[in-house]
Amino acid sequence: MPDRPHLDGFRRQARTLQRAVRAGDPDAAARVARHHPGVLPDQAGGFRLSAAQLVVAREYGFASWPRLVRYLDTVAEHGWDTKLGAAPAAGPAEEFCRLACLTYSREDGPERWAQARRLLAERPDLTTRDIWAAAAAARPDDVGRLLAEQPRRVAERGGPFRWRPLFYLVYSRFDQGVSAERVLTVARQLLDAGADPDEGYLFDGLPSPFTLLTGVFGHGELGRRRQPRHPHWRALGRLLLEAGADPNDAQTLYNRMFEPDDSHLELLFDHGLGTGDGGPWKTRITELDKPAQMLRTQLRWAVEHHQPARVRLLVEHGVDFHSPFEGDGPAWSPGDGQTPVELARLNGDMEIADYLVTQGATPPGPDPVRDLIAAAFSADRSTLDLLRAEHPDVVAEARRSRPGLIVWAAAHASIETVTLLAELGFDVNAYGRGDAPVEQAWETALHHSAMAGDVELTRRLLDLGADPDLRDQRFDATPLDWARHFHQLSTTDLLGPLTAPPASGEPV
Numbered sequence: 001m002p003d004r005p006h007l008d009g010f011r012r013q014a015r016t017l018q019r020a021v022r023a024g025d026p027d028a029a030a031r032v033a034r035h036h037p038g039v040l041p042d043q044a045g046g047f048r049l050s051a052a053q054l055v056v057a058r059e060y061g062f063a064s065w066p067r068l069v070r071y072l073d074t075v076a077e078h079g080w081d082t083k084l085g086a087a088p089a090a091g092p093a094e095e096f097c098r099l100a101c102l103t104y105s106r107e108d109g110p111e112r113w114a115q116a117r118r119l120l121a122e123r124p125d126l127t128t129r130d131i132w133a134a135a136a137a138a139r140p141d142d143v144g145r146l147l148a149e150q151p152r153r154v155a156e157r158g159g160p161f162r163w164r165p166l167f168y169l170v171y172s173r174f175d176q177g178v179s180a181e182r183v184l185t186v187a188r189q190l191l192d193a194g195a196d197p198d199e200g201y202l203f204d205g206l207p208s209p210f211t212l213l214t215g216v217f218g219h220g221e222l223g224r225r226r227q228p229r230h231p232h233w234r235a236l237g238r239l240l241l242e243a244g245a246d247p248n249d250a251q252t253l254y255n256r257m258f259e260p261d262d263s264h265l266e267l268l269f270d271h272g273l274g275t276g277d278g279g280p281w282k283t284r285i286t287e288l289d290k291p292a293q294m295l296r297t298q299l300r301w302a303v304e305h306h307q308p309a310r311v312r313l314l315v316e317h318g319v320d321f322h323s324p325f326e327g328d329g330p331a332w333s334p335g336d337g338q339t340p341v342e343l344a345r346l347n348g349d350m351e352i353a354d355y356l357v358t359q360g361a362t363p364p365g366p367d368p369v370r371d372l373i374a375a376a377f378s379a380d381r382s383t384l385d386l387l388r389a390e391h392p393d394v395v396a397e398a399r400r401s402r403p404g405l406i407v408w409a410a411a412h413a414s415i416e417t418v419t420l421l422a423e424l425g426f427d428v429n430a431y432g433r434g435d436a437p438v439e440q441a442w443e444t445a446l447h448h449s450a451m452a453g454d455v456e457l458t459r460r461l462l463d464l465g466a467d468p469d470l471r472d473q474r475f476d477a478t479p480l481d482w483a484r485h486f487h488q489l490s491t492t493d494l495l496g497p498l499t500a501p502p503a504s505g506e507p508v
Contacts, residue, residue: 001060003204004081007072010056018052031055061287061328071207074284080161080201080210089160092123093130098160100136100174102215102227104203109226116174132159136168138178140185147193154193166195170215170236173228180232187239197245198280207288209281212240213249217264220255227255234267241271246279248272248291257301262310265298269317295319297333303343304437305412308352311340321356332436339364346370347437348377348413368394369401376424377409379416384424395424403439404432410445411435415457418445422464429467443472443482450479450495453488458495468499 002009020028022045032039032051035058039051053065062068085103089095099116102108120126120137127134127142131153134142143165146153157164163171169186172178191197200211216237218229230236241247247268256264265273274291282288289297299319302310315321324342327335338346341361344353357363364370368391375383387394398405406426409417411434422428431441434448446466449457458479462468468479475481480499483491 001206003206004079005072005075005205007069010053010060010068010072014049014052014056017055018047018049021047021052031059035059063287067286071285071287075202075205078200078202078209078284079205080163080203082204084162085160092119093126093133094160096120096123096126096133097136097168101161101168101171102173102218103161104210104220104227106222108222113174120174130159131156131165132163132168135165135186135190136172136174138169138172138175138182138186140182140189143186143189147189151193154190154195163201164195164199166190166212167199167201167215170212170230170240173230176228176231178231180235183230183232184235184239187236191239191243197240197243200281207285208251208254209285210251211245211249211281213237213245213247213268214251214255216240217249217252217256219259221258224259229264234263237264237267238271241267246276246281248274248276248278248282248294250289250294253294253298257298260307260309262313265310265313269313274317274319292320296325297329299340300325300333300343303340303349303352304347306347306349306352308355311352311355315356315359321359321361331438331440334438342370345374346377348374348417350378369398372398373402373405376420377413377417379414379420381420384420399425403427404430404441405437406430407432407434407443407445407448408437410457410461411448411452415460418457419460419464428461428464429470431473441473443474444470444479446470446479447472447477447482450483450488450491451486453483453486453490455490455494458491462498468495 017028017031021032032047032055035055036051039047050065057063057065057068060068062071082103082105085098085105086107089098096116096119099112099119127137127139129146131143131146134146136159153165155164159168161167166187169183169190197212200209200214202208203210216230216233218224218227218233220227249268252264252268274295276291277283278288278291282290295314295317296319299311299314299321301307302314311321321340324337324339325333325335326337329335339361341353341356342364344350344356345364368387372384372387372394375387403426406418406421406428407430409421429444431444433440433442434445444466446458446461446468449461471478472482477485478495478499480492480495483495
């Protein structure tokens with residue numbers, strides 16, 4: 001979905017497609033054939049706008065144009081425009097809220113929260129007439145008085161982000177030392193006054209709702225330092241769940257899947273994660289994954305990223321670990337027909353593979369390419385030699401099917417595995433992904449070793465022929481740039497003399 005989606009933009013896309021089909025554009029015809037095969041080629045001249053609208057809707061994952069329109073209506077009601085918090089606010093109360101809360105933008109971090117603390121210290125009265133600031137500061141006296149004066153304030157959207165008061169309380173991070181008593185008292189005041197425990201907003205109109213639970217559990221792509229969980233996450237999360245918050249929170253599951261800590265899952269499972277119909281957000285946006293599918297995605301990530309404790313937890317709570325992954329999914333969780341145990345074997349993770357088999361998973365049958373990759377990731381040279389002897393074309397087939405494999409290996413396997421792959425002819429300068437074992441040309445293995453500060457791996461890659469001047473395909477940055485960005489002094493020092501200086505006029 002585009003950021004901040006609007007119906008007019010989709011209407012323009014549909015009209016553009018209609019004109020292209022009528023003009024005989026082959027790419028447009030291919031889009032129609034893929035998403036609306038009932039329209040025959042000889043009807044192209046009379047291709048209707050309604051048919052173009054259906055194609056556009058299906059390209060974005062909606063079954064029909066009316067379903068897309070319904071989603072945009074939901075965005076209009078529940079959207080969260082991150083631009084609202086990008087610039088300083090006019091008054092001290094709104095500015096405090098802007099600085100105090102997680103925004104899930106690049107601006108999140110301790111520096112902003114320190115500014116919020118200073119502002120509140122300078123203007124301690126800023127919470128007396130503003131319920132959103134009073135909630136963000138967890139001040140029960142102010143919240144109670146403001147609710148008593150005007151009970152409807154509990155449901156009013158306000159502050160810099162146009163959230164309701166409970167959201168400011170839950171997303172506030174400015175004071176890691178705030179007492180649990182104050183936080184829970186304000187939460188109860190607001191819930192007792194009618195606050196919705198399932199409140200959430202659509203980040204720039206994108207489909208996955210950021211809910212109160214999302215704010216409680218925190219984390220995300222910027223990591224725990226810049227997007228920490230609430231200091232009283234367990235008690236606050238339990239309070240919201242007991243008040244009726246649906247535990248099937250897709251954004252929470254995504255934000256927390258990058259690290260092995262399972263405490264959020266344990267609390268959510270205690271309150272029904274994986275059961276029910278998905279709650280009010282699934283009702284609003286029917287295209288969201290069902291609870292069982294959410295957990296299957298979690299299982300795949302855990303299998304591929306060596307999270308054995310999470311795999312066990314998911315299996316113990318009934319998540320399907322037998323079936324192959326099928327259907328549409330994000331790039332890091334494709335429906336490629338592989339089972340969890342096959343994925344574990346493919347990554348050389350015999351601990352997880354053996355566990356799944358002991359729980360009843362069907363052991364995978366022989367597959368020379370998969371077996372060769374598994375042997376490489378286990379650094380098992382004898383099995384590699386046997387496979388090459390029995391299947392002379394297996395190495396060429398593996399290189400053809402996984403050209404960027406060495407990038408995944410650099411991020412998740414041993415130096416010996418990386419060396420083995422290079423010896424097998426995998427291109428040390430290939431582009432791939434280090435966060436998921438899929439083929440997308442994002443960065444090189446050297447980018448990952450530089451980012452990790454792994455001097456030994458960086459030296460080995462350079463010895464194997466890695467080019468330090470190659471730039472990644474997303475940020476146009478060299479491995480040295482990655483090392484600097486992630487404050488890795490050791491690999492910065494190593495790569496600095498080996499990297500060509502930027503051309504005149506380029507940023508350093």
